[in-house]
Amino acid sequence: xxxxxxxxxxxxxxxxxxxxxxxxxxxxxxxxxxxxxxxxxxxxxxxxxxxxxxxxxxxxxxxxxxxxxxxxxxxxxxxxxxxxxxxxxxxxxxxxxxxxxxxxxxxxxxxxxxxxxxxxxxxxxxxxxxxxxxxxxxxxxxxxxxxxxxxxxxxxxxxxxxxxxxxxxxxxxxxxxxxxxxxxxxxxxxxxxxxxxxxxxxxxxxxxxxxxxxxxxxxxxxxxxxxxxxxxxxxxxxxxxxxxxxxxxxxxxxxxxxxxxxxxxxxxxxxxxxxxxxxxxxxxxxxxxxxxxxxxx
Numbered sequence: 001x002x003x004x005x006x007x008x009x010x011x012x013x014x015x016x017x018x019x020x021x022x023x024x025x026x027x028x029x030x031x032x033x034x035x036x037x038x039x040x041x042x043x044x045x046x047x048x049x050x051x052x053x054x055x056x057x058x059x060x061x062x063x064x065x066x067x068x069x070x071x072x073x074x075x076x077x078x079x080x081x082x083x084x085x086x087x088x089x090x091x092x093x094x095x096x097x098x099x100x101x102x103x104x105x106x107x108x109x110x111x112x113x114x115x116x117x118x119x120x121x122x123x124x125x126x127x128x129x130x131x132x133x134x135x136x137x138x139x140x141x142x143x144x145x146x147x148x149x150x151x152x153x154x155x156x157x158x159x160x161x162x163x164x165x166x167x168x169x170x171x172x173x174x175x176x177x178x179x180x181x182x183x184x185x186x187x188x189x190x191x192x193x194x195x196x197x198x199x200x201x202x203x204x205x206x207x208x209x210x211x212x213x214x215x216x217x218x219x220x221x222x223x224x225x226x227x228x229x230x231x232x233x234x235x236x237x238x239x240x241x242x243x244x245x246x247x248x249x250x251x252x253x254x255x256x257x258x259x260x261x262x263x264x265x266x267x268x269x270x271x272x273x274x275x276x277x278x279x280x281x282x283x284x285x286x287x288x289x290x291x292x293x294x295x296x297x
Contacts, residue, residue: 005029006054009046013070014092020072022085023064030057031293032098034086036113037062039105039130039226040219042069042211048199052286056293061098063089065109067218069210075217078225079112080232087117096120099292100240103127103281104253105226111265112233114240123241125292127281130226130253131261141254145183153227161227162220169216176208177201188249191277200282235264241297245288247273247280 006028013023025043027050037045043064047053053060065082066074074081086109090098100121102110107129114124133139133154139147145168152160168179184191194200211218244262248255262268271291273280281288 006050011043014088016085016088020066020074021070022066022072022089023070024089025062026093027060027062028053028057029059031059032093032095033058033060033289034090034098034100035060035062036086036100036102036106036109037064037207038103039222040068040208040211041065041105042207043071044069044210045207046203047282047285048203052289055286056289058289061089061093065218065222067214067221069213071218073214073217073221075221077221078228078232079108079230080116082109083112083116086113087120090120097122100124101127101288101292102129104278105130105222107131107253108226108230108233110242111235111238114242115234115237118238118240121240123292123295123297124243125288126242126244127288128246128250128253128278129244129258129261131257132230133227133254133257134260135257138254138257141251141256143183143186143251146252149223150227153224156224156228158220158224161223162216165216165219165223169212169219172208173212176205180204180208187251188275188277190247190249190275191251191279194279194282200279238265239267241295242268243271243291243295244268245271245273245281245284247276247278249275250278252278 010026013021023043043062046062064071066077097120107126110124110126139151149161149164171179246255246258262270
């Protein structure tokens with residue numbers, strides 16, 4: 001059970017020099033953990049069961065990228081812009097250095113922050129992170145929605161990306177988990193089991209409702225960035241201690257592409273989930289946190 005401190009969620013924001021609002025939530029007190037949610041995610045992409053956070057005495061800051069929730073859109077963005085937003089959040093909170101974690105679509109944003117603001121990170125973890133895709137076979141390994149959207153993003157076709165995402169977006173605006181359930185119907189059994197958990201579904205519903213409150217532009221912008229060239233992430237500049245957790249059966253972020261990216265990161269260590277799927281980190285959170293918090297840095 002969590003205590004009252006971890007039941008309370010602070011909903012915070014700041015205004016950047018260009019006038020954009022950047023929002024986040026904050027839970028608990030103690031060791032700072034900066035969390036970058038997956039895609040589409042929001043500042044409310046937080047666990048319903050926060051026991052693991054309370055047991056480790058964490059102050060958990062869950063951020064929100066441009067175009068989602070209360071965070072202003074930044075059309076045409078890459079990854080550098082939000083890495084600077086994250087540094088500004090830490091400045092606002094008076095935090096010099098933090099532990100950093102990001103999952104799925106948060107993965108490239110972890111790498112961008114590590115490349116541009118390495119002095120702000122104690123150690124970092126990526127779970128089932130999205131990698132650059134280079135081979136058609138990698139697209140074929142993905143759930144159909146992701147395969148279609150990222151093929152269009154690779155071509156730089158914003159109209160096609162928007163057209164592909166519109167149906168799922170409209171479904172999720174009406175019934176938040178309907179589009180996710182439909183998109184993931186061919187996912188591995190381990191993912192489907194997690195998706196049947198009522199507490200998981202409740203938390204995901206809140207996250208999606210908030211992510212799409214301003215519309216779908218943030219999702220489109222992020223898909224284009226993730227499917228693009230990643231030209232604003234200098235992988236050679238990353239010196240942060242990094243552990244990357246991934247499962248071979250992941251149909252959202254193909255494992256072979258993740259392996260290729262990890263091999264380019266000299267400070268990265270791969271931890272495999274075996275044949276588990278994309279949502280395996282949800283059930284392995286204590287193990288993932290312990291590895292991060294006790295890692296030599």
